[in-house]
Amino acid sequence: MNTRTAEAPGRVGDVRRRNLALVLGRLGPEAVATRADIAAATGLTKASVSSLVADLLETGLVEELGVTRAGERGRPGVGLSLSARRGALGAEVNVDYLAVGVVDLHGALRFHEIAERLNHGRPTQEVLAELAALTARATQAAGAEGIELLGGGLAVPGLVDPDRGRVLTAPNLGWRGASLGQALDALAPGAPYGVVLTNEANSAALAELWYGRGAELGDYLYISGEVGVGGGLVMGSELFAGPGGNAGEVGHMVVAPGGERCSCGGRGCLETVAGQDAILAAAGIPADAGESAAARIAALASALAAGDARALDAVGRAGGALAVAVVGAARLVDLSAAVLGGHFAALREWIEPALAAALDDLAPGLLAPGAIAFSDLGTTAALRGAAGAALRRALGAPHVLLP
Amino acid sequence: MNTRTAEAPGRVGDVRRRNLALVLGRLGPEAVATRADIAAATGLTKASVSSLVADLLETGLVEELGVTRAGERGRPGVGLSLSARRGALGAEVNVDYLAVGVVDLHGALRFHEIAERLNHGRPTQEVLAELAALTARATQAAGAEGIELLGGGLAVPGLVDPDRGRVLTAPNLGWRGASLGQALDALAPGAPYGVVLTNEANSAALAELWYGRGAELGDYLYISGEVGVGGGLVMGSELFAGPGGNAGEVGHMVVAPGGERCSCGGRGCLETVAGQDAILAAAGIPADAGESAAARIAALASALAAGDARALDAVGRAGGALAVAVVGAARLVDLSAAVLGGHFAALREWIEPALAAALDDLAPGLLAPGAIAFSDLGTTAALRGAAGAALRRALGAPHVLLP
DNA sequence: TCATATAGTTCAGAATCCATACTAATTCTG
DNA sequence: CAGAATTAGTATGGATTCTGAACTATATGA
Structure with missing residues (x-):
């Protein structure tokens, strides 16, 4: 090995990227905080937080909720929260079903559809085409509810290479070395964070962390x-x-x-x-x-x-x-x-x-x-995890949504 | 758990800390490179590398070797390398011996002494006193060779809490809940990176990476x-x-x-x-x-x-x-x-x-x-790993040596 | 000797954070 | 009810550190 990882040099702008994600992390799922809360929690100055929040509002990931009723002395703060109008697509191909769903930034499953199919041995293209029809309905439903999709995830029961969008081997589907490539991104067209291929058990593990017993x-x-x-x-x-x-x-x-x-x-x-x-x-x-x-x-x-x-x-x-x-x-x-x-x-x-x-x-x-x-979580685990991973990609790199 | 780790905010100065370590990483153990090599390898500009190298020379971790004979056209670069005049102390308490050594930034074991002792059941203080006598000789020998000690590591066969300098349990030594505290830092007095307590097998694992079969x-x-x-x-x-x-x-x-x-x-x-x-x-x-x-x-x-x-x-x-x-x-x-x-x-x-x-x-x-x-690596594995970890602490945070 | 090539330095400009001073909005007190 | 006190958020100047372009330094080759 000895892969001396050619780390990227630190630039001045990296600091802001990190702090944008840091502020987002303080909002968490559904948590409401004011700029002052965030400044106290992160150690950033109020001035920096104000500037960062202004950028985050522009991305659409964060929304102002209006004045918080503190009931205490002093000027009340303005509540900030992750926007429920941003979400991600989750999809799963399993041995006996196809499933898709849309999860918003509050963690709510806003759309969910499952289709029983015996997928073992079916050609990859055929399964993907059917899946694309399901995700098209999910995208439409999301649009109808005013949800903009940031990205998506597809979970399959097998070893995957997420970087190249390849299923290395999925014995229980009978897939081997299947390159999904563009078909993957086509599941959530135009989503800025793309669609990532994941392992079903790994996605379910993360779903447990974010939406189940894991936390x-x-x-x-x-x-x-x-x-x-x-x-x-x-x-x-x-x-x-x-x-x-x-x-x-x-x-x-x-x-x-x-x-x-x-x-x-x-x-x-x-x-x-x-x-x-x-x-x-x-x-x-x-x-x-x-x-x-x-x-x-x-x-x-x-x-x-x-x-x-x-x-x-x-x-x-x-x-x-x-x-x-x-x-x-x-x-x-x-x-x-x-x-x-x-x-x-x-x-x-x-x-x-x-x-x-x-x-x-x-x-x-x-x-x-x-x-x-x-x-x-039952059969929604993997798709929730796959969608959640897409949401985390967005929360971890909000700067890509800025001009 | 749910320890929402209160991450520190990113400051402008963090960029420099990171880039200092990045440049040091390019020098690696014994590797020689010019400023231009480093700029090409890291993606930093020549201007930034010059500035970073100037700081690193000041820390004493890096030395200029004089003009490299390139044999090609153009002005020859100045070779840079980690200084062999900086080192760290490694020490080990094991069941049937005490051992100390000094490893320099080139990875060479410049001093080594082993004392056979049956340590099971001996009082912690007694063992540490004897160890301190050994490390005193090691420190003196290092000084005589012109080596300045940056830090040190002590490896023991048991579970440790490095942050508090405590041996939680070392059944084969009969130690349990032993707080080493100041005795630890006293093994390498004045070393800027201090002395850290480690697990013997973990240290040996790292020694294998840096000085053995691991790379x-x-x-x-x-x-x-x-x-x-x-x-x-x-x-x-x-x-x-x-x-x-x-x-x-x-x-x-x-x-x-x-x-x-x-x-x-x-x-x-x-x-x-x-x-x-x-x-x-x-x-x-x-x-x-x-x-x-x-x-x-x-x-x-x-x-x-x-x-x-x-x-x-x-x-x-x-x-x-x-x-x-x-x-x-x-x-x-x-x-x-x-x-x-x-x-x-x-x-x-x-x-x-x-x-x-x-x-x-x-x-x-x-x-x-x-x-x-x-x-x-035999019986030197753990102490080499413990010393190597101290050297890595220095290479990862060179800024602490700057004014 | 001069063209060419490479190494390294200098300096202005941009991004970003912090510290401080400021404005804004609310509650408490006399 | 008016002003003091308290807290939220914004604006401004200074410090740090990167980049990019221009510059100087030192070698080879014709």
């Missing part, structure tokens, strides 16, 4: 149970992407050294114990052609509720395997919590005790009680 | 085999410390879910299979009171060379356990290499094939051939 947990590992088992690491309120951008691949951590062979060629991967197919097979739920994954998980839940021994054993082993991965993450990168989504959230009632018991055996006291949370 | 590998997991098994993550040419500063604790990743109970209270930790005591016990090497760890490892090597079945099995299992941890790290944080130090390096001949075979079984193709390296 209260701090730094955590998100594990998504879908056909595959994916994940994302959130540290310091950011996704940790890793040197090559593929961090969080918990599905292929080794949790059972002498275990079964995995589709990845390895052995004893988490996916071979806790993946959808693995759990369902171990529980003896038959694979019915054409039946959706959600339906099979529901059947498993029924079996568990009825006390079926095979099912209970399968889910218990999945919980134990998750514990091995969670301990590994806690030790290796010093995480203190985990959030489980996908079928793990659906099977919470049975996964949770098994996981807790295994944690207590493998590393007692490592995680605080309550450190394992379960996602409430 | 060629890029991003890697360092695993140190000592009485305990420690580690450090190096990504993007930096140590990844994790949210709480305790990342890299590979010794207690779970590698054998049904395995033995560990001293940490958990079960199946890497340390229970690959720690010094675990390997020696499994190999049937008796624990002789007063005998140094190095001697026992040597005895194990003899047994291995003689083909002793118990010894071979013990080391083989350690290699397999290491593979589980390495795969976990590769998946979770997208690392592509590992460096093994301590007794793993001493037992390389037997560890290496076992590890390679296990990797091929658990995750074939994940790591490139040659991705597993073994350290050559």
